[in-house]
Amino acid sequence: MQETKEFELLFSSPKNIVLTIHLNPDADALGSALGFALVLRKKGHTVSVVSPNTFPDFLKWMKGNEDVLVFDKEPELCKKVIQDAELIFSMDYSALKRVGPVGDEIAKSTAKKIIIDHHRDPEGYASLMKWSTNAGATCELVFDLLEELQWLHLLDKDAGDCIYAGIMTDTGGFRHPNTSQHIHEVVAKLLGIGVDGARVSKLIYDTNTVDRIKLLGFALSQRLKVITTHNIAYIYLSAEDLKKYNAQKGDTEGLVNYALSIKGVVMAALFKESDNMVKMSFRSVGEFSVNDFAKTNFDGGGHTNAAGGVSKTMNLQQVVEKFEKLVQTYKLELNKKS
Numbered sequence: 001m002q003e004t005k006e007f008e009l010l011f012s013s014p015k016n017i018v019l020t021i022h023l024n025p026d027a028d029a030l031g032s033a034l035g036f037a038l039v040l041r042k043k044g045h046t047v048s049v050v051s052p053n054t055f056p057d058f059l060k061w062m063k064g065n066e067d068v069l070v071f072d073k074e075p076e077l078c079k080k081v082i083q084d085a086e087l088i089f090s091m092d093y094s095a096l097k098r099v100g101p102v103g104d105e106i107a108k109s110t111a112k113k114i115i116i117d118h119h120r121d122p123e124g125y126a127s128l129m130k131w132s133t134n135a136g137a138t139c140e141l142v143f144d145l146l147e148e149l150q151w152l153h154l155l156d157k158d159a160g161d162c163i164y165a166g167i168m169t170d171t172g173g174f175r176h177p178n179t180s181q182h183i184h185e186v187v188a189k190l191l192g193i194g195v196d197g198a199r200v201s202k203l204i205y206d207t208n209t210v211d212r213i214k215l216l217g218f219a220l221s222q223r224l225k226v227i228t229t230h231n232i233a234y235i236y237l238s239a240e241d242l243k244k245y246n247a248q249k250g251d252t253e254g255l256v257n258y259a260l261s262i263k264g265v266v267m268a269a270l271f272k273e274s275d276n277m278v279k280m281s282f283r284s285v286g287e288f289s290v291n292d293f294a295k296t297n298f299d300g301g302g303h304t305n306a307a308g309g310v311s312k313t314m315n316l317q318q319v320v321e322k323f324e325k326l327v328q329t330y331k332l333e334l335n336k337k338s
Contacts (some may be wrong), residue, residue: 002259004148006128010087010112011149015076019028022093024054024249027204029092031166032116032138034064036091039151039161048081052100056250061203062165063158071102078102082256085115092138094122094131095301116141119302120291133303136178139166142167142226143186157194164195164329165204172257173201177305179250215245226262230327231334234269236320242274256281265336267293269323273316278317280309288333 014248019037021029030051037047049068059065071078082088082105094117095102106113107125115126118135135141143163146152155163165189171179174187189199219235226233235255245251252272260267260283267288270281280298283306284289290307298309298319311319326333 003128003130006150007090007130007145007267010114010128011040011045014046015086016084017045017087017089018082019045019047019049019091020082020099020102020106020312020317021091022098023052023190025051025053025059026092026133026253027052027059027169028137028139028166030059030062030068031162031164032057032063032142033089033091034062034068035155035159035162035170036089036116036142037064037148037157037220038162038267039146039154042154043151048085050078050081050102052102054249056253057248058204058207058250062162071100071255078165079105082106082109085109087111088113090115090117092117094119094126094129096123096125116145120304121295121301134180136176136180136183137167137170139163139170140183140186143167143190152189157202160193161200162196164190164197165200168197168200169204173205178303197315209248209251211246212248212251214250214256215242216255217246218245219252224259226259226265226323227327228264232268232327232332233262233264233265233322234271234323235259236271236316237273238310238316239273259283260285264298267327271316271319271323277310277312278314278316278319280311282307282309288330291323293326293330297322 017040019033021033033049036047040047051068052071054070056122069078087107088109088111094115096107114125115122115129115131116138116140117131118133120133122131124241130145146155167183223237224235256268256270267284272279281292284290290302291302291304294307294309300309302308
């Protein structure tokens with residue numbers, strides 16, 4: 001395969017490599033970067049991981065997380081690391097706007113740029129890609145690349161834990177339609193090298209603070225709205241709500257899935273007021289594309305059934321009002337897919 005030969009050539013001699021991940025990193029972004037980094041170092045490469053901002057506490061068990069360079073804490077150091085790189089990887093994203101100010105540094109760099117990602121509509125800034133929307137997670141693509149390079153013998157339990165975490169979370173605990181036969185085969189191989197799936201699951205899903213549980217209760221009892229005529233449910237949280245429950249990064253992770261789990265709901269949304277903007281998560285079932293919805297209406301995108309969006313010009317109330325008006329135009333589509 002030509003793609004594999006190109007990667008073999010890239011790694012044929014020791015390189016100074018920077019792995020970059022998207023804003024508000026999730027388990028797939030962080031896991032793919034840290035897992036890949038552990039293997040690359042065994043091949044003699046110098047590897048740094050750069051994140052635009054911090055990641056949730058429930059991901060800080062991953063091997064090497066303490067060495068991640070965070071741009072909004074150490075911008076000058078991150079700029080220098082990117083400037084000195086020979087290879088820059090985009091892990092779990094393929095549009096430079098997804099990395100905030102880090103994207104500007106990547107664009108200026110003369111390093112060879114590579115994308116490993118499974119999101120739709122990649123930009124054309126990379127000269128090499130390991131990319132497929134058929135993949136359930138970027139961690140799946142990392143595993144595939146390691147297998148193609150015949151590097152699986154370098155994949156130890158620590159790296160395997162990182163890769164398993166990304167696959168598990170991006171498939172919704174192996175419940176989403178992107179959970180393919182191939183993913184189960186990959187996971188079987190990860191378990192074979194000693195990955196403890198139950199342990200990883202507990203670390204991510206079962207390490208809640210009391211505040212997070214109370215926020216969940218509040219969101220579902222006071223901030224959930226269901227529009228049965230359109231098969232839609234959404235949750236909205238103001239900055240005041242988040243402050244009241246001492247919300248930390250990652251505390252709203254997965255919240256939108258509760259709305260989607262309601263019987264008959266085809267599309268769900270979460271609107272969260274944070275950092276002087278409104279951040280959005282969209283989920284759907286069936287053929288209704290929240291990727292298209294988010295891209296068209298909220299400067300976002302992602303996957304067919306999972307996408308995000310953002311508004312820096314409207315407040316929370318205005319975003320919710322816009323959303324309720326917009327879904328009127330999608331009523332037939334939403335009812336058709338119910």
